[in-house]
Amino acid sequence: MASGQFLDVCIVGFGAIGALYAFALHKSGQVRITAVCRSNYDALRDEGLDIDSDRFGTHSAWKPYRVVRTVEEAADRHYSYVICAFKCLPEIVTTPALLCPVLSRLKTSPSKEPTTFVLLQNGIGIEDDLLAELSNIDVPTVVLSGCCWVDTTAVDSGRKIVQHGNERLVLGYHQPPGGFKDMAEELSKRSLETLCSLLRSAEGNVEAAPDVDVARWRKVLWNASFSTLCTLTRCHVGDVLALETSRLALRDIMAEVLTVARASLPPSELREQVLADHVVDQIMEHENPRSVFRPSMLVDLDHGRPMEVEAIVGGVLRRGKAKGVATPKLDLVYAALAVVQSKLVKTR
Ligand SMILES: NC(=O)C1=CN([C@@H]2O[C@H](COP(=O)(O)OP(=O)(O)OC[C@H]3O[C@@H](n4cnc5c(N)ncnc54)[C@H](OP(=O)(O)O)[C@@H]3O)[C@@H](O)[C@H]2O)C=CC1
Ligand SMILES: CC(C)(CO)C(=O)C(=O)O
The missing domain is CATH 1.10.1040.10 (N-(1-d-carboxylethyl)-l-norvaline Dehydrogenase; domain 2)
Known part of the structure; x- marks a missing residue:
């Protein structure tokens, strides 16, 4: 594991979905969360997050390991997982453009430690531009995506998240544009299993999809x-x-x-x-x-x-x-x- 006993995980987009799954991963006791917050940065840094979740319980003033304002600030280290939980709005900013500092670091990194990108977003083809960008990077990478079947909302200007009823996350891995080479599919499977088991250990209702x-x-x-x-x-x-x-x-x-x-x-x-x-x-x-x-x-x-x-x-x-x-x-x-x-x- 990276950083001694903890996996470093960066969450970009700390709204309803990002904060809910960040907390679940934190509950596993095996990760350190860096949260990239935008409008709720000051509140998160100063007061922390309140959580009222039928699945993950009620908690007040939870603070992730690190709260940062930009992806650039977050890109000072290697992450095992980079979780994208911002709204997918390519007409405003594409995912590769938003993740640019993390991708640039990977491009110049002497280490060949793998990074997994996880898209917790709705839509079809949302992985295409990221997969294309990663195919130019000479470091092992994996793209997972998840279908969240959950009703969760960020309230109080992102200071609190509320989740009602059931929660189900279906996660799977994507094939790179040219198909899998060498051990890449094995790496994708391992990365998927690790993320599923981290979420399960926090009582998340997660399923590995046979075909995402x-x-x-x-x-x-x-x-x-x-x-x-x-x-x-x-x-x-x-x-x-x-x-x-x-x-x-x-x-x-x-x-x-x-x-x-x-x-x-x-x-x-x-x-x-x-x-x-x-x-x-x-x-x-x-x-x-x-x-x-x-x-x-x-x-x-x-x-x-x-x-x-x-x-x-x-x-x-x-x-x-x-x-x-x-x-x-x-x-x-x-x-x-x-x-x-x-x-x-x-x-x-
Ligand atoms: N909420 C739900 O129950 C469900 C959501 N989904 C999907 O999950 C994804 C996330 O949705 P949800 O969590 O509800 O959305 P939210 O609007 O609650 O959260 C999105 C977060 O991303 C932040 N953000 C957006 N752009 C950037 C940026 N450039 N840099 C940093 N942070 C950014 C927003 O910050 P700011 O506050 O500044 O705008 C906000 O905190 C979407 O694809 C949605 O369709 C799927 C199933 C259920
Ligand atoms: C299907 C649902 C309600 C999540 O469970 C959803 O995706 C949404 O509200 O956008």
Whole structure:
């Protein structure tokens, strides 16, 4: 292990997801967390973080090992894991640009110690630009990503995080653009296992995905339909389930996403099982018609913050276009959200 008995882990984006999983990793007793905080830097440094989590318990004034203001400040050492938990907004800043100081350090590092990047973010193809950038770096690296099935929010200007109900994290590794070489896949598997076991030792409900791309498409089925319709209507989940016409729209969007998913992924038993047509029925039956849940995209709009339209909807559309799959319903959803998004980006 690096640094004697601790693994150094850097969390970039210390909001709801970043802080929740940082705390879980800290609870494992085996890591040192460097938290890159933006708007909540002063609060975190001076007062620490309050946590009210059904999964990880209630804690006050928790301080990570280090709180820093920028990625540049964080890049004074080697990290075993760099966890990205900022909103994925490539139209504002790409992931490689945001991580530039860490990547530059890796490029010039005489040590060949591996680094694993972990994307705890929604969307499709969010790993592409990072994988491309890492393919130019002569140090072993791994890219993992995670689908978070959890309802967590940063409140009190990021001084506190609240997490209700169940928490489930599905983590898996991505293939580099040219495929795996030498021992790279072994390294990815080991890195995935280590992260899963750290989170499990803190009672996190984590699963290693046999194919992370299949898991991400399964997740985006929900985000591309429920998150977008709730956002465009500014209504909670129960409201968009209440009318026959909006239920039909949810189903139609999910059917389009499934067609793109199946066209984009290589054939496998897992793909057929996880992304079969009847999954739409399962999702619709599983949602509570009385749910007052507001998806994170709607929460961003509520606060006037840019939304992950490109990562969630744009990602599906780009894959659809590449495979010649028509997506008329989702095209309309994208066009409407793009109008709102461009105003949010201009006024931020
Ligand atoms: N919250 C949830 O329940 C779920 C979230 N997700 C996904 O998880 C990801 C993270 O979402 P979530 O935690 O909710 O988002 P939050 O908005 O709560 O947190 C994002 C954090 O990233 C920080 N940040 C953004 N850009 C930068 C930057 N350039 N440098 C440093 N910090 C930065 C923000 O700082 P600042 O305060 O200054 O803006 C904020 O603290 C998203 O992809 C989301 O879709 C997935 C499932 C559930
Ligand atoms: C599916 C869900 C609600 C997380 O569980 C989500 O991804 C979101 O709110 O953006």
